[in-house]
Amino acid sequence: MKITRSDLIKVCDDFIKNKIDKIDVENFASEMIYMDDDFEDEIVAAIIFEWDNEIINYEINEVNVKLWKKWLQTDENKLLEHNSWNVHIEPQKNICEKYNSLWKPINKKFKIGISDNWNENPINGLRHSQQEGTTGWFIWSGEYSDNNDFFKPICAEHLLQIRPEIIKYLGLEIGFRFLVDNKGYEDVWKDENIE
Structure with a gap:
């Protein structure tokens, strides 16, 4: 058979x-x-x-x-991208070089803050200083909110299964921001007011 x-x-x-x-x-x-x-x-x-x-x-x-x-x-195999953190390291280094940032990788076991609407587009990212057990990264879509419950903590490695395309930005230094969408739009810049 x-x-x-x-x-x-x-x-x-x-x-x-x-x-x-x-x-x-x-x-x-x-x-x-x-x-x-x-x-x-x-x-x-x-x-x-x-x-x-x-x-x-x-x-x-x-x-x-x-x-x-x-x-x-x-015939398109995306399993490695959604299951291996290491395949994102070279793209992280390339993004850092492209935007004049030192490569500052995160511990994939540490937490990021992510909004409930993480699956919408465009998606924003902002890196603050690390606190204990966190990466300093905050990820959201739509309007930003100062509400205490706007961001939920998840381990960074969970992005592999939910938004692997943004992992390449997570090596950027503190103060960097990004705004990207699923149609190829990419804006990355350093916010001098962030520490």
Whole structure:
């Protein structure tokens, strides 16, 4: 039996609709490998092997399953960008060089402040001085607010799954700001009033 992209897309859809869970996805992959079935192409084979062992591959979660589905539909693999902090280091250095900033990387385990509307565009970022356990970064969309509950703390590494495209700005020095959108607009500047 040949395992096709359509077969895997159905598995993805069933997972996204909560008809199956990650154990079912792992079992499906293990069965396909055990049966030594023929795979439609290298992408199908790669995904089957990734699903077979979550410990050494990507976590089977909603974000990653949607990325696998997109890979099957478009040949565009964005899994590394959404799962590895290290792939963002060179882009951070490039942004710093482009905007005359020293590269000041953050600890991905430290907190950033993020607004509830983080998934809207454009998105703003501002880096203050670090406090204990924080990066100094504040991320928001829409109108800024001084309300105490405007920013919620999350570990910086959670941006991998929710907004990986902004990680390249997080190496900028204290006082830097950015305003970017999903259509390619980018404005980065140093705010001399921020310490």
